[in-house]
Amino acid sequence: MAEERDYIVRATAAGAQIRAFAATTRGVAERARQIHGTSPVITAALGRLLTGGAMMGAMLKGEQDLLTLQVKGDGPVGGLTVTADSRGNVKGYAKEPQVILPANAKGKLDVGGAVGRGILSVVKDMGLKEPYIGQTVLQTGEIAEDLTYYFAVSEQVPSSVGLGVLMAGDNTVRQAGGFILQLMPFAEENVISALERNLAGFSSVTEVLDAGDTPEQMLERLLSGLGMEIVDTMETRYYCGCSKERVERAIISIGREEIEEMIAEGKEIEVGCQFCDRKYVFSVEDLKKMAVPVQ
Numbered sequence: 001m002a003e004e005r006d007y008i009v010r011a012t013a014a015g016a017q018i019r020a021f022a023a024t025t026r027g028v029a030e031r032a033r034q035i036h037g038t039s040p041v042i043t044a045a046l047g048r049l050l051t052g053g054a055m056m057g058a059m060l061k062g063e064q065d066l067l068t069l070q071v072k073g074d075g076p077v078g079g080l081t082v083t084a085d086s087r088g089n090v091k092g093y094a095k096e097p098q099v100i101l102p103a104n105a106k107g108k109l110d111v112g113g114a115v116g117r118g119i120l121s122v123v124k125d126m127g128l129k130e131p132y133i134g135q136t137v138l139q140t141g142e143i144a145e146d147l148t149y150y151f152a153v154s155e156q157v158p159s160s161v162g163l164g165v166l167m168a169g170d171n172t173v174r175q176a177g178g179f180i181l182q183l184m185p186f187a188e189e190n191v192i193s194a195l196e197r198n199l200a201g202f203s204s205v206t207e208v209l210d211a212g213d214t215p216e217q218m219l220e221r222l223l224s225g226l227g228m229e230i231v232d233t234m235e236t237r238y239y240c241g242c243s244k245e246r247v248e249r250a251i252i253s254i255g256r257e258e259i260e261e262m263i264a265e266g267k268e269i270e271v272g273c274q275f276c277d278r279k280y281v282f283s284v285e286d287l288k289k290m291a292v293p294v295q
Contacts, residue, residue, distance in 0.1 A: 006236045008058050008088060009215040013226040017187040018195065020223060021055040022179040022215035023236060028054065028090060029165050029176035031238035035277050038097045040167045042077060045111045047165035048143040049082045050092050051178040054236045056147075057084030060124070068123040073141055075116025076101070083275070088236040091275040109167070115141030120150055144178070151182065158183045160195075164205035175209040179218060191226065198222050240276035247271050247280045252290050259291045 008023040029047030032038065038046060053069050060067060063086060071080040078095030104110040117138060124132040134154030139145045144163040151159035163178035181199075183192060199222065202208075208218050219228055251259065251271065262269055268283045282290075 007215065007233050008055055008236050009219060009233050010058065010231040011219050011223070011228050012231060013223040013228045014187070014191040014194075015227070017184050017191050018181060018223065018226065019184065020179065020181045020219055020228070021058060022177070022219045022222075023051055023055055024175075024177040024209060024215050025051045025054060025236060026173050026176045028236060028238045030173040032092060033173060035238075035275075036093055036097045038094060039100050040171050041101050041109045041111060041114050042094045042097050042099050043167065043171075043173060044109045044165040045077060045114055045143065046080055046082075046092055046094050047173060047176045048111065048163040048178070049080050050090050050238070051163050051165075051176060052143060052147050052161065052180070053082035053084040053092065054088065054090040055178065055180050056122075057086055057090060058088065058234060058236075060086035060126070062086060062126055064127055066125040068121075068125075070121040070123070071115060071118065071138065071141075071143070071146070072121070073116035073118030073138055075099075075112075075114050075118075075141065077114045077116075080115070081274075088234045089239040089241075090236060091238055091240045093274045109165075111143065112141035115143075117141070120146050122150060122154065147180075151180075158187075160199055162202070162205045164207075164209070166206035166210060175206045177205050177209050177215065177218070179205065179215075179222060181222060194226055195223070198224050198226075240273060240278075242273040242276060242278060244280050247273070248282070248286075248290065251282070251287075256291055259287055263287045263291060 006025050006027045011020045033043045057067050065086050067084045069082045076099045080094050082092035084090040101110045101113050120136050122134045136150045136153050139149045144161045147161040151157045159182045161180050166175040168174040271280045
């Protein structure tokens with residue numbers, strides 16, 4: 001068996017009336033599970049959002065562009081945050097990583113129950129003065145439907161989003177992946193109908209991945225009879241670029257007064273990165289240097 005890799009496929013169909021993305025992200029979801037020690041339902045929730053974020057990151061045009069997805073609900077997870085760039089790097093965390101819930105009515109992991117009712121925020125930082133922020137009300141908390149609704153309402157792009165994470169018996173990630181299909185404004189009725197038929201006959205992301213389908217084959221099913229053309233493929237990975245310097249800048253940004261208070265306590269401080277759980281230690285001497293105003 002060939003070595004597994006996580007990647008995103010970009011395609012068009014029906015003479016560019018449809019643009020499509022599909023991804024396999026088992027490694028990304030498993031890495032997040034290992035870093036954060038997430039329970040199965042939170043692994044599924046975060047894995048879905050990471051997959052959606054990775055594909056939405058691939059839609060960004062600029063090399064430095066960044067996308068942040070934030071899900072804030074009244075469910076026990078409290079919130080999920082994912083950040084992705086245009087080069088396939090993605091990272092994320094859950095506010096409460098260890099939530100345990102009974103299965104939902106379909107016998108599946110109850111992601112909607114963990115997330116609850118709330119808001120989805122999409123922040124795109126494209127190097128302009130102000131980032132673009134789109135906010136929509138969560139529809140189900142199951143993530144895919146919430147992203148579908150976001151695209152329709154905030155970006156006025158009729159879309160279909162499918163996301164899935166399948167857990168193995170030992171609570172590691174067995175499969176993860178997803179797709180995003182989008183209709184262009186000039187899409188014809190017969191194309192829309194054909195796409196709807198294909199979607200109706202599609203089982204689920206995890207089912208086709210578990211049966212051995214690649215993202216390309218997943219798109220072939222979804223875009224059957226619509227003349228699919230692969231545009232490109234890109235690797236995706238869980239990556240956090242944090243460093244002591246970045247954490248230092250974050251501490252400086254909280255203000256001199258707060259730093260003076262830390263110094264007064266006379267103890268070193270430890271700061272953890274939320275995305276990768278790396279720990280950075282700053283001595284009282286380090287803090288004193290940070291408290292000196294820059295000339």
